[in-house]
Amino acid sequence: MKRYNPKTIEPKWQKVWADSKIYQASDSADKPKKYILEYFPYPSGATMHVGHVRNYTIGDATSRFYRMNGFNVLHPMGWDAFGLPAENYAIASGISPRKAIDQNTDHFKNQLIQMGFGYDWSREIDSTDPKYYRWTQWFFLLLLKKGLAYQQESLQWWCPKDKTVLANEQVEDGRCWRCGTVVEKKSLKQWFFKITDYANALDKDLDDVNWSDSIKTMQRNWIGKSLGSEVKFSVDGFDENIKVYTTRIDTIFGATFLVLAPEHPQVKKITAKNNLLEVEKYLKEVESKSEIQRQESDQNKTGVFTGSYAINPANDQKIPIWVADYVLSGYGTGAIMAVPAHDERDNSFAKKFKLEIKKVVDPTPEAKPKKSSDLFEGEGVLVDSGKYSGKSSSEARELITAELAKEHLAVSRVHYKMRDWLISRQRYWGAPIPVIHCEKDGIVAVPEDLLPVKLPELVKYEPGSDGKSPLANVPEFVNTTCPKCDGPAKRETDTMDGFACSSWYFLRFADPNNDHQPFSKAKVDFWLPVDDYIGGAEHAVMHLLYARFWTKVMYQEKLIDFNEPFLTLRNQGMILAHDGAKMSKSKNNTISPDELIEQGYGADSIRIMELFIGPWNQSANWSTEGLGGTYRFIQRIWNLTHEYLDRPDDQPNDKDSNELNYLVNHAIKKTSEDLVNLSFNTAISTQMECLNSLYKLKDKNGFGNKPVWSFVIDTMLQLLAPFAPHVAEELWHDLGHKDSVHTSVWPTHDDKYLAKNNMIIVVQVNGKLRGQFEVALNASEDEIVKLAKTQPKIVESLKQSPVKKIIYVPSRLVNFVV
Ligand code: ANZ
Numbered sequence: 001m002k003r004y005n006p007k008t009i010e011p012k013w014q015k016v017w018a019d020s021k022i023y024q025a026s027d028s029a030d031k032p033k034k035y036i037l038e039y040f041p042y043p044s045g046a047t048m049h050v051g052h053v054r055n056y057t058i059g060d061a062t063s064r065f066y067r068m069n070g071f072n073v074l075h076p077m078g079w080d081a082f083g084l085p086a087e088n089y090a091i092a093s094g095i096s097p098r099k100a101i102d103q104n105t106d107h108f109k110n111q112l113i114q115m116g117f118g119y120d121w122s123r124e125i126d127s128t129d130p131k132y133y134r135w136t137q138w139f140f141l142l143l144l145k146k147g148l149a150y151q152q153e154s155l156q157w158w159c160p161k162d163k164t165v166l167a168n169e170q171v172e173d174g175r176c177w178r179c180g181t182v183v184e185k186k187s188l189k190q191w192f193f194k195i196t197d198y199a200n201a202l203d204k205d206l207d208d209v210n211w212s213d214s215i216k217t218m219q220r221n222w223i224g225k226s227l228g229s230e231v232k233f234s235v236d237g238f239d240e241n242i243k244v245y246t247t248r249i250d251t252i253f254g255a256t257f258l259v260l261a262p263e264h265p266q267v268k269k270i271t272a273k274n275n276l277l278e279v280e281k282y283l284k285e286v287e288s289k290s291e292i293q294r295q296e297s298d299q300n301k302t303g304v305f306t307g308s309y310a311i312n313p314a315n316d317q318k319i320p321i322w323v324a325d326y327v328l329s330g331y332g333t334g335a336i337m338a339v340p341a342h343d344e345r346d347n348s349f350a351k352k353f354k355l356e357i358k359k360v361v362d363p364t365p366e367a368k369p370k371k372s373s374d375l376f377e378g379e380g381v382l383v384d385s386g387k388y389s390g391k392s393s394s395e396a397r398e399l400i401t402a403e404l405a406k407e408h409l410a411v412s413r414v415h416y417k418m419r420d421w422l423i424s425r426q427r428y429w430g431a432p433i434p435v436i437h438c439e440k441d442g443i444v445a446v447p448e449d450l451l452p453v454k455l456p457e458l459v460k461y462e463p464g465s466d467g468k469s470p471l472a473n474v475p476e477f478v479n480t481t482c483p484k485c486d487g488p489a490k491r492e493t494d495t496m497d498g499f500a501c502s503s504w505y506f507l508r509f510a511d512p513n514n515d516h517q518p519f520s521k522a523k524v525d526f527w528l529p530v531d532d533y534i535g536g537a538e539h540a541v542m543h544l545l546y547a548r549f550w551t552k553v554m555y556q557e558k559l560i561d562f563n564e565p566f567l568t569l570r571n572q573g574m575i576l577a578h579d580g581a582k583m584s585k586s587k588n589n590t591i592s593p594d595e596l597i598e599q600g601y602g603a604d605s606i607r608i609m610e611l612f613i614g615p616w617n618q619s620a621n622w623s624t625e626g627l628g629g630t631y632r633f634i635q636r637i638w639n640l641t642h643e644y645l646d647r648p649d650d651q652p653n654d655k656d657s658n659e660l661n662y663l664v665n666h667a668i669k670k671t672s673e674d675l676v677n678l679s680f681n682t683a684i685s686t687q688m689e690c691l692n693s694l695y696k697l698k699d700k701n702g703f704g705n706k707p708v709w710s711f712v713i714d715t716m717l718q719l720l721a722p723f724a725p726h727v728a729e730e731l732w733h734d735l736g737h738k739d740s741v742h743t744s745v746w747p748t749h750d751d752k753y754l755a756k757n758n759m760i761i762v763v764q765v766n767g768k769l770r771g772q773f774e775v776a777l778n779a780s781e782d783e784i785v786k787l788a789k790t791q792p793k794i795v796e797s798l799k800q801s802p803v804k805k806i807i808y809v810p811s812r813l814v815n816f817v818v
Contacts, residue, residue: 001646002734004638006602009730014113022740023118027510027523029072035527036063039535039543040078040125040505042085043104048111049590050622051575051583054610058572058678059534060117061611064722065675067118068746074527075118076509078125079105082133083498084162084178087429091462097429098457101128115593115603116725118742123512127501132508133431134452135518136501139550140434141445148194148553149423151443156422158186163463165190167422167497169222169542188467191424191433191494195549199223199416201563202548211569218540224417229401230333231410233258233310235270236318242266242310245332245415248342249404250396252314253385254360255337256350258321259303262286263329270321272307279304279323286325301326301349312337313409314400315386324349332415340375347375360385361393421546423497426469428461430495438482438489447483453491469493502543503550506530506565518559525561533566536574544569570678573619575610580621591622604724605631611680611723633688634727637720640694641731644703644713653704656697660705661753662777663690664712668749671719680723687719693778710735715747762813763788765797781808788814 017023038059041052063075081101089104090097105126112119125132143149157166159176165188170177195202203223206216228247235242242258260267262283271279282304303324310321326345327336340350340357350357363369363380379393388396404410424433432453434446446453456477461470471477471493482489504518510527511519547565555563576582577589584590593606608630614620667690674683694712703709714735721728721741732741758774761784770793775784785806788794797818805817 001639001642004635004727006597006604006726007600010114010116010597010603010726013726013729014116017118017740017742018113018121020740021122022743023075023120024122025074025076025120025527026072027526031070031072033074033527034063034066034071034532035074035530036066036532037076037506037509037530037534039533039539040080040127040502041108042083043079043081043101043108047592047594048108049575049583049592050596050606050610051590053115053593053606054575054616055535055572056112056115056117057607057610058570058616058680059532060115060725061607061680061722062532062534062675062678063118064725064742065746067742068718068721068744070745074123074509075120076123076125076512077109077112077117077119077121078123078505078509079108079127080498080502080505081105081126081128082430082495082501084164084427084429086128087427087461088162090429096457097461098128101126111593114597115607118725123509125505125508125512127431127498127505128429130452130454131515133455133501135508136431136496136504137434137446137451137453138448138518139504140496140500141448141451142557143193143553144435144445146553146557148197149191150194151189151191153187153189155185156188156190157183158188158467159183160465162427163465164426165422165424167499167542168419169421169545186467190422192420193423193549195421195546196416196418198549198552199225199418200414201552202418202545203416205548205552205564209564209569210567212571215537215540215544215569215571219545222418222541222545224415226415226417228332228413228415229397229410230413231313231337231404232408233313233337235321236309236311238270238308240266240270242270242321242335243333244335244337245413246337248339248393248397249400249410250379250382250388250393251339251342251360252312252337252400253382253388254339254341254358255312255314255319256340256356256358257319257338258310259324259327259336259338259346259349260306260321261327261329261334262323262325264323264327264334266335267306267323270306270308275305275307279306282323289325301345301352303349303353305353313404313407320355322349322353330419331417342375342377344375344377359383421497421549423500424494425497426467426494427463428455428458428470428495430498431455431501432471433492433494433496435492436480436482436489437492438485438487440487441482441484441489444482444484444489450483455495469495471495499542499546503546504554506533506547507554507560521559521561524559528560529562529564530566532568532570534570534572537571571617573614573617575613576619576621578621578623583622591624596624596627601627601631602634602726604634604727607725608633608684608723612684614681616678616680633691634724636691636695637716638727638731640691640698641713641717641734643698644709645734647703653701655701655704657705657708658753659697659777660694660708660712663693664715665749665751665753666690666776666778667719668715668747669754672746672749675722683719684723687716690716717741718744718747759811761788761811763791763794764813764815765794766817767815770794770797777811781810784808785814788816 036059038055063073067073086101087097090100157171159166159181161179161181171183176183203225226247228245229249230243230245232241232243303322306321308321309318312319338346340346341359342361357374361380362383363376363378382388382391382396401410401412432455434453436444438444456474478490480489480491507519507524511523551565552563554560596606605627609627667686670686671683717728717732728741759777760772760774763771771791801818803816803818807815
């Protein structure tokens, strides 16, 4: 009998598939389309480990399933190769980023091919290829034209280790998201994309996509929509008004002081002469604090009195104005009315500086806390609030806003926490920002026909600490002429954040070789939106938010016909090391598919292991022993198929037809349903059980009924094909098929075989008939007993007396002895 050897069959079929281009998607098929996408990877040094492999296996199994179901499937792959990881790797290893990326993509691509993933490689893209980033630059210019890209001097997050600025989203708990260094603020001129113009749409349209609630919530929190009011407080003795932003105008009668952020432009204007020195001293102190220190523990709140007073417009009370750094300059109006009885931060500040705490909201009786406290942050019923006393918080908010609005003292406002997206980077390895600075004409866009602005090859690409990109040291790059006046001018030397490149790559896959446009509208409208987007949850905020923003801009520009790029988002669970630790190069606990293939397991066993290890969206610990199990499963299919092929010409018999038909139809039904729901592990266990039953029948009666057995084996291989594509293909050809199993038509089950194969089980208590039910012929004893226990009369009897013994007569009855 021919023996199973993945080392020979796997490379063989990989080559055949590539040569026969079976995974190439057609732009003009009359079949329905399906676009399945995994995040395109950073090819950054570290090789792919079994955690990454899971992501691609999910996408690949799904793609194969839909292709066999008659869909025109687009399943592409490319490289997100600009950005810091690639550059840092290059610096550390001493080879240029270009060379490093080329080496790494080659290696990564080979790994993907050797896993048997069916990508349409004719659509491969590389974000660092000038043919690609030409269009990233084109989009930059589009945003510039629409007023959605602008340059501004402002305080920015700066990572002293990576020597570049970071977007807000890239700062986590005051640290750089990549290297963990505590970030600083630096005043720098930077480029921004005005994503805030789309805050409302980005929030609202989450209603229309099929994403997990947790990812939607993370995006919503990041966008941070807040509904409140802006209220004007006049300053006693000054011709100034201070606007505050509050979501709790119902507490305005309890506002006992105002607080301005240290950076607030009115601070010096409204400070009393005698207090000026002290206020200035405080402002200096704050400047030297890191953001982490500023947001630190509540006990250490700092602040300074301005010596001035504001008039509370609700009750004309005079209240002191303070400056304190717990109020942020970048949010709302940068000024607040402090209500220490109902806001925790205000409460601790008031206690520290001995300011008045005045209760104006009582909890409703059901919400009354057990312990009494001078702080209640919830909503309730107003007290001590003039004519609004007795009203509910929500009613009072409307009434007070309306009343103050009459005198133009308040308006309803929506604020968003999200800031504009900072996209310039002072690093070498990115797409150059395509603008020119001219003394006469200011910022001038590089004309479209001169794109791409190519990134020059450099010898020295380490960043300096002067806040300038290494490109600034390359006169041939910097010095140019102004496209408007032809006078001498200088190129912008910052490059774009890598996230700019990944904000549109999914569109380019629809038309990857277009040299005249980023893509043709017809092709993009044909393929997009992406039907299934598969990846880890780490992209919840940045990439997914940015890509949605670009999509909305393109939709408004009528470049595309849809305004959400990813209809369904799937976040797979992580594969952890044997001991449950996160796999990482630094912990030296990664397992690469290469080594497992080298050991002889084969890509097919690894693929099955990735999916069988547990539900696809939950994390699981890797187990190389488990891999032995999936290898044996494949080997059993191999052996059964070859025993069937080598069977002696024995007497035909029809003994098992019914059961065979039942088994195979059940396996088709279950595998198909499971693949629609991504329930890969249960699909695989169904196939394992089916295989066991087939062995039993074969051992009893041989391969008696040839046509039925032939159908059964063909079908089993088709069902296996999405999971273990190589072995399925090899056996399929061994059986005499000429075309690929992967382009064969997915089998459909016939209900008649399932219905006929039920049996009636009688249920008794102490030998007396108590009911009966129908169950599948191949149901196990456990299943049958479990079902018997749920019969209404049995439930009743078992409640009254405990079971002493259960007697099961196979295929006939269950008797409970009580
Ligand atoms: C008075 C008040 C009373 C508030 C109360 C809360 C509770 P969200 O939901 O996050 O938008 N706030 C406004 N601007 C701020 C700033 N620049 N820095 C720090 N805090 C600021 O929260 C809005 C609330 O956060 C506002 O409502 C304001 O405090 C505070 F019982 O006003 B509130």
